[in-house]
Amino acid sequence: MLHDQTEFEDIIQKHPQEKRSMIPILQDLQAKYNYLPPVALNMVSQALDVPLIDIISVASFYNAFSLEPKGEHQITVCIGTACHVRGAPLILEEFERKLDVEAGHTRNDGKYSLDSVACLGCCAIGPVVVVDGEYHAQTGIRDAGKITKMLEKKEKTND
Amino acid sequence: MTNTKLRSLDDLKQKIEQESSRKAEEKRSVLIVSAGTCGQARGSLKVIDSLEKEIQKRNLEDRIAVKITGCHGFCEAEPNIIIQPNNLFYQNVQPKDAEAIIEETILNGQVIDRLLYREPGTEETTLAGPDIGFYKKQMRIVLGDNEHIEPIKIDDYFAVGGYSAIAKVLQEMSPEEVIEEIKKSGLRGRGGAGFPTGNKWAFSRKAKGDKKYIICNADEGDPGAYMDRSLMEGNPHRVLEGMIIGAYAIGADEGYIYIRDEYPVALKHITTAIQNAEKLGLLGDDILGSGFNFKVHISRGAGAFVCGEETAMIESIEGGVGVPRQRPPFPSVKGLWKKPTNINNVETWGNVPIIINKGADWYAKIGTANSKGTKIFSLVGKINNTGLVEVPMGITLREVIYDVGGGIPENKAFKAVQTGGPSGGCLPAEKLDLPIDYASLIEAGSIMGSGGMIVMDENTCMVDVAKYFLNFLRDESCGKCMSCREGTQRLWEIVDKITTGKGKMADMQLLEELSIAVKDASMCGLGQTAANPVLSTLRYFKDEYITHIKDKKCPAGVCKELITYSVIDENCTGCLTCKKVCPSGAVSGELKEIHSIDREKCIKCGACLEACNFDAIKVE
Numbered sequence: 001m002l003h004d005q006t007e008f009e010d011i012i013q014k015h016p017q018e019k020r021s022m023i024p025i026l027q028d029l030q031a032k033y034n035y036l037p038p039v040a041l042n043m044v045s046q047a048l049d050v051p052l053i054d055i056i057s058v059a060s061f062y063n064a065f066s067l068e069p070k071g072e073h074q075i076t077v078c079i080g081t082a083c084h085v086r087g088a089p090l091i092l093e094e095f096e097r098k099l100d101v102e103a104g105h106t107r108n109d110g111k112y113s114l115d116s117v118a119c120l121g122c123c124a125i126g127p128v129v130v131v132d133g134e135y136h137a138q139t140g141i142r143d144a145g146k147i148t149k150m151l152e153k154k155e156k157t158n159d
Numbered sequence: 160m161t162n163t164k165l166r167s168l169d170d171l172k173q174k175i176e177q178e179s180s181r182k183a184e185e186k187r188s189v190l191i192v193s194a195g196t197c198g199q200a201r202g203s204l205k206v207i208d209s210l211e212k213e214i215q216k217r218n219l220e221d222r223i224a225v226k227i228t229g230c231h232g233f234c235e236a237e238p239n240i241i242i243q244p245n246n247l248f249y250q251n252v253q254p255k256d257a258e259a260i261i262e263e264t265i266l267n268g269q270v271i272d273r274l275l276y277r278e279p280g281t282e283e284t285t286l287a288g289p290d291i292g293f294y295k296k297q298m299r300i301v302l303g304d305n306e307h308i309e310p311i312k313i314d315d316y317f318a319v320g321g322y323s324a325i326a327k328v329l330q331e332m333s334p335e336e337v338i339e340e341i342k343k344s345g346l347r348g349r350g351g352a353g354f355p356t357g358n359k360w361a362f363s364r365k366a367k368g369d370k371k372y373i374i375c376n377a378d379e380g381d382p383g384a385y386m387d388r389s390l391m392e393g394n395p396h397r398v399l400e401g402m403i404i405g406a407y408a409i410g411a412d413e414g415y416i417y418i419r420d421e422y423p424v425a426l427k428h429i430t431t432a433i434q435n436a437e438k439l440g441l442l443g444d445d446i447l448g449s450g451f452n453f454k455v456h457i458s459r460g461a462g463a464f465v466c467g468e469e470t471a472m473i474e475s476i477e478g479g480v481g482v483p484r485q486r487p488p489f490p491s492v493k494g495l496w497k498k499p500t501n502i503n504n505v506e507t508w509g510n511v512p513i514i515i516n517k518g519a520d521w522y523a524k525i526g527t528a529n530s531k532g533t534k535i536f537s538l539v540g541k542i543n544n545t546g547l548v549e550v551p552m553g554i555t556l557r558e559v560i561y562d563v564g565g566g567i568p569e570n571k572a573f574k575a576v577q578t579g580g581p582s583g584g585c586l587p588a589e590k591l592d593l594p595i596d597y598a599s600l601i602e603a604g605s606i607m608g609s610g611g612m613i614v615m616d617e618n619t620c621m622v623d624v625a626k627y628f629l630n631f632l633r634d635e636s637c638g639k640c641m642s643c644r645e646g647t648q649r650l651w652e653i654v655d656k657i658t659t660g661k662g663k664m665a666d667m668q669l670l671e672e673l674s675i676a677v678k679d680a681s682m683c684g685l686g687q688t689a690a691n692p693v694l695s696t697l698r699y700f701k702d703e704y705i706t707h708i709k710d711k712k713c714p715a716g717v718c719k720e721l722i723t724y725s726v727i728d729e730n731c732t733g734c735l736t737c738k739k740v741c742p743s744g745a746v747s748g749e750l751k752e753i754h755s756i757d758r759e760k761c762i763k764c765g766a767c768l769e770a771c772n773f774d775a776i777k778v779e
Contacts, residue, residue, distance in 0.1 A: 027420075094766070119382035119385075125197055125201060125237070141769050
């Protein structure tokens, strides 16, 4: 995937050029591209005068960052304690089958990324599944199929 | 006077008075809609939209107002509406109800029965919010204002007397007197460890240094806990006011709010609150002409549980990998950028203005000998009234679960309550009469923690719960201490083996020994408490471990390798529902014939159990 390097530059320059800006810059990059493009990380390293290995170290430590591009659709299943006791693991497994992708990964065709998260803080309405930013409350195993169908339908109309 | 800078204490007092009387003079009916993250997820924004449209359509703007507030705590009833002046409480409101609410209730004064709350079990309806069982035993001194405030409007906070504690502190209290007052109140850290807040402040006050920092720990990472999110979303100025008072007492001129990345609404509200407080001169240089300067910055977390630990959080704010530092030196002496730093949790900061306003003596009357005030818990899991509850310390677990929480759904048997998140433990039915305070929970093998309270019933497997927390911890261990990095991994492997039927009796002792090693040899709280979920389940639910090991069975029907799905012939109506949902073609049988499940083909996905309307699927 090719990106305009001046865009990276703009994002980096928005912050003070010090080490303390590393996480905010990476967060902005992640928000814009859904992952951290390698070229951008090199530029962050030069701008902040921090070795690239330290940038990679931070980028791989925090869950919010991804070093690989994310899929067009992002499905996140909450597996916090409250969702867990209400059956979230079975829902996650069902999504793995329906979407044909392992949790924590993006499907080969780049359509879907399936992730789990340890608590979104809306335990009352669990099990919670977030699909492209939209919260689905009190989901069951069968909702995995319904949500997958809905996404596939969207894909078709887009084509 | 809106948006003009407040230049003196008199300006502030006048502002508070003005906004309070504006509130008192409100003649309109006010529809208060709860719209925190949970409310929004359940559609409260659509309800607000349809209410506003209905009011516009009928030109009733001068008679009816809609107020968009943060969370009222009663998540189970979301979206809910409180209708003032009578505090009528409507639950699970849908957009299509808007017309009826305006027409029948506001204009004709009639109560809509179908929107009233019904107590679990008795089905009795209640009109006013405060009379509902869920709210009756609560003491909402920190969360209570959420109902009265539009969180993005600073004037609403003034209207409930907000920022009056600042006026009091700047006018009549020295920093030392503020610290004394907090000490006297008995307030202890609400983030987990329960360290006395006043003492912590005193350390930072006394620490040498021309530059000091305070930090608000809003990195609420315990799965199953969302107290802090709700307070920041619903009443961000309360937290800011607490921080300003703390900064004044300690002598800090800069503060950080380290906020969890998964909380977009809270981030938005706290950011707006800071901007509004700056505009009015409640943050910045020479606050209210007192000569006291204080600025607040936001630092967004990036998803690492260990960053809730003070020194790891400091590393993260400085821009690095969030790994803990060796202590001492403690942050109060050498913290952020090597300067004295005081870190308190969101709820702790939220308690500070109340103590200043009402006095330490008033505050210290609430609670038990060593635990004062109230505590907010997120009461979740297998419970009827899921929600955020604020209760006085010393209340029993039974009161919280059965009186406030309304008991377990579907009349299932209570098995355990988990408090304290991954650092806490699971307490069984015989501990239900335990009064909640810091000491009693530790003695019982759990901790107060930040306030997660997850209720578990007969369908929850306690070995699986231990495995769940270990899986979380092995993933979140930062890796700095070998005992934690390898220990949590090894503990998980052993428990995993037990849940798949490959465990040995000797494993239980090994778990205990390894737990002690992880606890003793780890540097920070994560490792030191990592074994609690294992130890507490071994202590109270050893039988379940033994059944997994000896009989190769999971009594709760959770551990996949040890269970089978079958049809209960007497209950099966032959409706084909389970056959339709089965993804692996394991169900056979024709319409109106008793179905059966082929164990070879069954992948134990649970779809048939969820779909069956006749309780005809058995898991054992």
